[in-house]
Amino acid sequence: MPEAPVITVPVPLGDRAYDIFVGRGLLAGAGPRIAALGARAAIIITDENVGPLYADALAEALQRQGLRATTFAVTPGEATKSYASLEKVCDAVLAAKIERGDLVVALGGGVVGDLAGFAAAVVRRGVRFVQVPTTLLAQVDSSVGGKTGINSRYGKNLVGAFHQPSLVLADTALLDTLPIREMRAGYAEVVKYGLIDDARFFDWCEANWRGVFSGGLERDEAVAQSCRAKAAVVVRDEREDGDRALLNLGHTFGHALERITRYDSARLVHGEGVAIGLCLAFRFSVSLGLCPAADAERVEAHLAATGLPTRLSHVPGGCGSVDDLLDAMAQDKKVKGGALTFILARGIGQSFIAPGIAVEKVRSFLASETGEA
Structure with missing residues (x-):
């Protein structure tokens, strides 16, 4: 495997600025980087899949740097992003005597990052936290930007x-053992960045996706470019009052499908x-x-080439009726005044926010997609 330097992606948010480090083998050197933040203690929040692989080594690395380090593992899966799990994680942070100057370290995929980050946001009205994402999806999306939740x-x-x-420490070597389904799922978020406003990056994805999957230098570049x-976008619109909504391209439909499948990862992952x-x-x-139409066909062809689903009919067990889908969309955070807001496109790399889309237009489109028309 060719050696590559660690790539640093700054997130310049004033007194909340931080760096994202991207590269192979970063976990082995995580101790000094995390210790440089000046905390006296840390709790590593992980899950029962990732924890046995990496948590002990990370805790020992922090201890060698003089930090008091403990670990708490949650059950894997989207269902863990719940009130009950939040209570357990908050209690674990408090039991570990983590103070506001100490650290919560999220070691895992997007579920762990969202849950641990939310706990860090509310315990003692806010303690610092570090993201160590272990999936492609978390490395390119959920670990960056400060969105946390259940x-x-x-x-x-x-x-x-x-x-x-x-x-944020994005060790791309951790993806070497990631199941292919999880790699594909994360890659959808990589492609999204090209579709939003960077047609040249979409071109690059079409040409280089195999290297992203196999772990070549292309993987580091894909993660770094996604983070950039x-x-x-986050620097322009930290709290999603404007442009940041563009990052939700595909998510109004996608979140509705997740809700309909009851967040059952056996049927559908994010x-x-x-x-x-x-x-x-x-x-x-x-x-x-x-x-x-040619642009839509090109998007579908590329995602299908990587093994990703592209149609409602590809959801195992089905996705319900048009009314089911519309009801699920009605709970989306992007609903305002009862009207649906979508991120639509004038072409590849030309996405825009489209508020107030008439429900009947959505209904007609979904009917054509489900065969109910």
């Missing part, structure tokens, strides 16, 4: 807080929902006369 019976990520990490793209959602967003844009 799910409610009413929908995904509806309870949460904006709380920026103090450091997200960081740029990145798969996003992949279908990206294709639906482009096809919906075509149906509205906004986007060339």
